[in-house]
Amino acid sequence: MKLREVVEILDATLISGNDLDMEIVSACGSDLMSDVMAYVKENVLLLTGLVSPQVVRTAEMMDIKVVVFVRGKVPGENIVELAEEKGITLMSTDNPMFIACGKLYDAGLTGKGVW
């Protein structure tokens, strides 16, 4: 599905990045960055309840292009700047983790994004 649909489904607010035509095939939800680095495959969308610069760093290392902050969490300016510098799209949704994942899965984003 297109990133545009992700934004609609999650009623998300875009924080950085603007390529809404980007194709998203799989997603993963985690608050533990080393778990993300252990299991994530190419080009996933990462949903996380963790707001820290290390989320952006982890995304950078793993070639993750999109990060969705769940439960209404909004990253600070230093995180947004880092994401812009790395070309990583950030968005925020009021949905909690379980609901956000469920909505995307239900809408057809079923690639599990892990090995």
Added chain:
Amino acid sequence: MKLHYEIPANDLTYAGEASSSVKKKLVQLGIDPALVKKAAVSMYEAEINAVIHGNGGFADVEVSSDRIIVTITDKGPGIPNIELAMQEGWSTASDEVREMGFGAGMGLPNIKRYTDKLDIDTQIGEGTKVTITVEFNKRL
């Protein structure tokens, strides 16, 4: 090509800068993206460990046409039991570190999985030196 980076202690905002810089250089050199990722993720895990467990230190990186060797040296407490530290899920990370998203006990196992060679040289009370090698020419 030889690179040297300082890794400041207890600064989880800055942590990852060295790995980020190395990743960029490997991309510029035209190294296979899958190998770049392995090297970058492994160096990043070791860099984070030096910050959160090892009071900071420094990174030395040697890139040649057929491999990258990264050495991360810290002056921290050392690792009392490497076998335990290598186990998936084993972690002594503080609550503060866990709140930053680390402490899954997956860092060292990840490095092991993503690299061709992992060498840990550690002395209690003196520090830890983690050396990782990723070969570029080996078939995946």
